[in-house]
Amino acid sequence: MPFSDSAPSAPTVYSTVAAYRAQRHQWHREGKRVGVVLTMGALHEGHLALVEAAAAENDVVVVSIFVNPSQFAPTEDLDRYPRTFDDDCTTLARQGHTTAVWAPTVAEMYPSGITTDPAQRRGTFVAVHGKSHQLEGAVRPHFFSGVATIVAKLFHILAPTHAYFGQKDAQQCVVLASMVRDLRMDLQLRIVPTHREADGLARSSRNRFLSPEDRRLAPCLYAALAAMQAAWTTAPATAVADLLRHAQTALNAALAQVLPEASQEARRARFTLQYMSVTHPDTLEPLETIEPGVGALASAAVLLGQTRIIDNVLIGLTCDQWCRTD
Amino acid sequence: MPFSDSAPSAPTVYSTVAAYRAQRHQWHREGKRVGVVLTMGALHEGHLALVEAAAAENDVVVVSIFVNPSQFAPTEDLDRYPRTFDDDCTTLARQGHTTAVWAPTVAEMYPSGITTDPAQRRGTFVAVHGKSHQLEGAVRPHFFSGVATIVAKLFHILAPTHAYFGQKDAQQCVVLASMVRDLRMDLQLRIVPTHREADGLARSSRNRFLSPEDRRLAPCLYAALAAMQAAWTTAPATAVADLLRHAQTALNAALAQVLPEASQEARRARFTLQYMSVTHPDTLEPLETIEPGVGALASAAVLLGQTRIIDNVLIGLTCDQWCRTD
Numbered sequence: 001m002p003f004s005d006s007a008p009s010a011p012t013v014y015s016t017v018a019a020y021r022a023q024r025h026q027w028h029r030e031g032k033r034v035g036v037v038l039t040m041g042a043l044h045e046g047h048l049a050l051v052e053a054a055a056a057e058n059d060v061v062v063v064s065i066f067v068n069p070s071q072f073a074p075t076e077d078l079d080r081y082p083r084t085f086d087d088d089c090t091t092l093a094r095q096g097h098t099t100a101v102w103a104p105t106v107a108e109m110y111p112s113g114i115t116t117d118p119a120q121r122r123g124t125f126v127a128v129h130g131k132s133h134q135l136e137g138a139v140r141p142h143f144f145s146g147v148a149t150i151v152a153k154l155f156h157i158l159a160p161t162h163a164y165f166g167q168k169d170a171q172q173c174v175v176l177a178s179m180v181r182d183l184r185m186d187l188q189l190r191i192v193p194t195h196r197e198a199d200g201l202a203r204s205s206r207n208r209f210l211s212p213e214d215r216r217l218a219p220c221l222y223a224a225l226a227a228m229q230a231a232w233t234t235a236p237a238t239a240v241a242d243l244l245r246h247a248q249t250a251l252n253a254a255l256a257q258v259l260p261e262a263s264q265e266a267r268r269a270r271f272t273l274q275y276m277s278v279t280h281p282d283t284l285e286p287l288e289t290i291e292p293g294v295g296a297l298a299s300a301a302v303l304l305g306q307t308r309i310i311d312n313v314l315i316g317l318t319c320d321q322w323c324r325t326d
Numbered sequence: 327m328p329f330s331d332s333a334p335s336a337p338t339v340y341s342t343v344a345a346y347r348a349q350r351h352q353w354h355r356e357g358k359r360v361g362v363v364l365t366m367g368a369l370h371e372g373h374l375a376l377v378e379a380a381a382a383e384n385d386v387v388v389v390s391i392f393v394n395p396s397q398f399a400p401t402e403d404l405d406r407y408p409r410t411f412d413d414d415c416t417t418l419a420r421q422g423h424t425t426a427v428w429a430p431t432v433a434e435m436y437p438s439g440i441t442t443d444p445a446q447r448r449g450t451f452v453a454v455h456g457k458s459h460q461l462e463g464a465v466r467p468h469f470f471s472g473v474a475t476i477v478a479k480l481f482h483i484l485a486p487t488h489a490y491f492g493q494k495d496a497q498q499c500v501v502l503a504s505m506v507r508d509l510r511m512d513l514q515l516r517i518v519p520t521h522r523e524a525d526g527l528a529r530s531s532r533n534r535f536l537s538p539e540d541r542r543l544a545p546c547l548y549a550a551l552a553a554m555q556a557a558w559t560t561a562p563a564t565a566v567a568d569l570l571r572h573a574q575t576a577l578n579a580a581l582a583q584v585l586p587e588a589s590q591e592a593r594r595a596r597f598t599l600q601y602m603s604v605t606h607p608d609t610l611e612p613l614e615t616i617e618p619g620v621g622a623l624a625s626a627a628v629l630l631g632q633t634r635i636i637d638n639v640l641i642g643l644t645c646d647q648w649c650r651t652d
Contacts, residue, residue, distance in 0.1 A: 017510060021512060025357075028354045028355070028357075029354070029355055029356075029357050030355075031351075031354075031355050109510075110508075111507055111508065111510075112504070112507070112508055121455055122455050122456035123454070123455060123456065123504065123508045124452060124453070124454045124455075124474070124504055124505045124508035124509050125452070125453055125455065126450060126451070126452050126509075127450070127451055127453065128449070128450045129447055129448050129449060129450075129451060130448035130449065148450070149509075152509055153508075153509050153510045156509055156510045156511045156512060157510050157512075159512065178438070178449065178450055179450045181437055181438070182436075182437065182438055182449045182450035182479075183450050183452075183475075183478055183479055183482055184343060184435075184437075184479045184482045184483050185482045186347060186482060186483075186485065
């Protein structure tokens with residue numbers, strides 16, 4: 001169905017490559033700017049902020065909703081990942097910015113089939129060497145190859161001129177910016193600041209899995225990261241080791257406020273910090289000091305019950321300056 | 327320079343992504359079919375046949391000339407690979423079918439840099455698992471990742487609607503067809519039959535490195551492959567083991583004709599067969615029998631002095647039926 005026949009508030013849903021491509025070729029001939037937002041569904045305010053950013057500088061906005069099996073390990077939560085397609089479409093229609101929703105089957109995205117066991121995989125995969133093995137990649141070894149591969153496919157299908165990603169998935173932003181630059185893809189990445197709850201917790205589809213007490217503990221992660229950002233703003237020469245001590249102090253204080261009765265050991269057992277790291281914003285190499293004009297990515301992950309929460313702040317640079325592809 | 331302003335016989339040379347892309351976006355708006363032929367230069371009749379095929383079904387033909395470092399191993403012939411850019415442009419102009427030549431620097435194709443040592447590589451690479459490790463891949467372990475990566479980049483830059491490859495590089499055809507299908511690239515591959523000398527030798531830029539005697543020995547490879555094809559045509563139920571015996575007999579007879587005085591051992595020492603193999607045309611799994619409707623790829627490689635020569639024939643299927651991407 002051509003774009004001009006759709007009411008602006010009701011996105012057209014495409015689920016086959018052939019149907020979408022016929023429309024995309026028309027947009028090509030019309031010279032349209034096409035902004036895409038790639039999601040795994042379970043849309044929240046953070047996704048809507050990406051759609052908002054896409055609508056501001058494109059003629060057409062396409063939202064992809066696809067839960068990608070290849071970025072889950074066999075032990076991970078592929079089956080329990082929330083799937084709320086009808087609600088997502090209603091949310092997008094209400095917001096009124098989305099032209100088309102891309103909602104393919106697994107077979108449409110993986111014509112050669114796919115397994116969650118990386119050793120068994122056959123077919124074509126994209127890997128970004130040097131930026132995929134640390135931080136999140138250390139905990140989830142095949143994750144970023146899964147991400148780069150599915151995003152390459154989605155870019156080939158959707159053919160965006162601009163693609164919008166949330167700062168919250170920071171290493172994903174770095175990996176995808178490398179992929180776009182290295183593989184000479186004809187599109188621009190845009191990184192949109194993390195959308196947060198009033199108490200600082202970064203919006204994430206996985207937040208709904210937190211128990212009430214874990215939900216109260218979760219914002220402590222951002223408190224620790226924000227303390228580093230504040231310390232650096234006050235004294236930009238501060239060594240990274242000192243910034244990390246600030247973060248630890250802030251984390252302990254925040255945990256003590258949520259669990260005043262518990263011992264420090266009990267708090268740490270509930271709030272299992274997996275890493276807290278200050279790295280170069282592009283190479284992801286650990287830093288000892290933060291260079292003005294370069295800045296840093298401070299990122300962290302915590303396990304709360306069964307649910308992993310990640311978060312990050314940029315120090316000394318903005319989202320606009322980071323992950324440039326032009 | 328817009329297409330319509332160029333004389334048809336003088337291709338416009340582009341060497342930066344920005345300059346080419348401005349032209350490509352114009353072709354997009356005009357709905358042009360863009361056929362590409364990817365070469366490492368040193369153009370011969372085989373390349374011109376690819377250009378001819380591209381011209382027959384496209385509005386625009388782009389020939390890429392780039393010697394790709396990432397598909398040479400540190401020990402291989404990157405430095406001695408023939409570079410004849412001016413002659414190549416003259417040849418294309420004389421043929422009169424080429425609209426544009428893409429002739430980038432190494433830095434333009436590898437913005438993150440490149441080394442011929444795969445262990446040192448950083449940046450984004452594409453790999454086709456399951457089809458890259460056997461046949462040529464067994465002799466050259468990183469070769470097809472290098473090929474898939476550079477071709478992905480060239481496809482992203484050139485944005486062809488159709489891409490033309492020679493049957494002679496058979497495993498490359500299989501790997502690239504997988505890449506296009508798996509990564510959902512928006513283009514069609516076309517495989518063009520191998521162009522041969524009068525004595526059967528497949529055209530190759532490396533043939534110029536053969537000594538006069540090795541040049542006389544080289545066609546024996548095709549004689550062996552053609553014998554299998556002939557035997558199968560006469561008796562399609564023939565087991566692959568028997569076809570390979572036919573090939574060996576034909577090879578021995580052909581070598582004896584070129585070197586009548588030499589012993590069988592001396593002939594085999596001069597003509598070092600690296601493999602001779604009959605596989606499924608898409609999966610590249612070795613076959614015991616050839617199924618009607620599926621067919622087979624019979625391929626071989628020989629070392630003559632310092633120069634490797636490869637060749638293949640399709641059995642029971644045509645180039646048009648093979649490596650389909652639509």
